[in-house]
Amino acid sequence: MFIRAYLRASTDEQDAGRARTALEKFASDQNKVIACEYLENARGATADRPELLRLLKDARKGDVLLVESIDRLSRLPVEDWQKLKAAIDSKGLRIVALDLPTSHQGIQDTKGDEFTSRMLGAINSMLVEMMAAIARKDYEQRRERQAQGIEKAKAAGKYQGRPVNADLHKRVTELLEAGLGIRATARHADCSSTTVLRIRDAARQ
Template identity: 35%
Template sequence: MTAAHLVGYARTSTLDQIAGLEGQVRDLTAIGCSKVFQEQVSSVDTKRPELERVLEYVREGDTLVVTKLDRLARSMTNLMEIMGKLRAKGVELRVLALNLDTSTPTGKLMLNMLGSIAEFERDLMLERQREGIAKAKADGKYQGRAPTARRKADDIRRLKTEGKTADAIAAELGIGRSSVFRVLREG
């Protein structure tokens, strides 16, 4: 096993935030990061190549350091996914702004509490959304999305009588194969 070290990750959303990126790199270097991966890409972008590189680079005993949690993860689910990768490699996480370090029992507790609170907030939001939809339906103000395949039921049956396969019908109408079978089963 090689000697453990601190590895930094810095990210800003746009090229206009060069000072912010430089500030993160300065802070990460100041606390002793031997290497700092940096990129300028929105957290909602699916591709964050430098994040993937740092997750590949870190080794057992290392600590990944970020200045703020939102520089690393786009959501609590994303954070938990990243933490799973780090744990599998024996790597800890340190977040400077939160004074959070998962190598300590308190840091692990804080991270789990943050995850639980985020999950709780999401559950409350979904419950309020369901309640709002139920009220709108009761008031006759919410119809929901009309099922695409059911609107195309006549076309599905016509194409079937023409001898087309379910796959061909689905491709031609831009719907799922299972939707074709459902409509045909229903008559």
């Protein structure tokens, strides 16, 4: 059994590896070892996540996709989530989330009778879908509250926008001009590939 752990944080300021200890402990409690780790800073509401795409490319049938929670995997709109879920299913990956006990059977070697296994699989699939929908709803509500807060701050003349990290922008631009690729630039600048792309695109405008 090959266990692939996916760790994600939404911004460069957050620690994407924060959940590593919890994931490793969970695997150890099941007498398993995480064989490969995919870590990135990217919003769960975007489908453009290089490390998740690399995980899907590397995956083989029967592998386990281990996450802290379903919202680390997706806060996507329903259409994008369905595409991602179809890609996961087509690879034969088993989603195991720490906060979804019905998924834990996917990391265990023991097999019950076929009927029980299929029933648990169906229940788990339904709950994964439900938690993905909840994660998206939570994202939309937080965005709405954030927009309302910004509008209120603008009306009061207090909104200044998000500060730009000038040093990071300069570093990324220099690395790209030196001929480094997106992932290499992200690694040397200590930021996400998404941030590199955003800075590159902004410089082209």
